[in-house]
Amino acid sequence: MTRIAVDRERCVGSGTCEVLAPDVFEVDDEGALVVHRPEPAGDEVDEVEDAVQACPTRALSLVE
Template sequence: MKVSVDFDLCESNALCVAMAPDVFELDDDDYLVILTEDVVDENRDRIQRAVAACPKSAISIVED
């Protein structure tokens, strides 16, 4: 599985960064960057919390 972001919906409000800083970050221009797309056991819970916290529903987990 992989994490996916609809950048047309994303407002880069950084809630996902707070939930999963090993997966998401904001660049110098405050745009969201995915650091790793792979959803693995070690980051699954954090990514699921980020998906649930996104106010624009821009983040999802998709099958490979």
């Protein structure tokens, strides 16, 4: 099981993760990150791995 960890001190609400994995991440109207699928599965895992790499502040990580 892969689980998404978010360092909220680092997240600046850029929305990069939402662009790469829109079913998993959403930046709400107040700029806060919402993780809809904290334990992604199947094709989502690849998208989430891309989002983790692309996050400009390294706020995302994956925990096995």
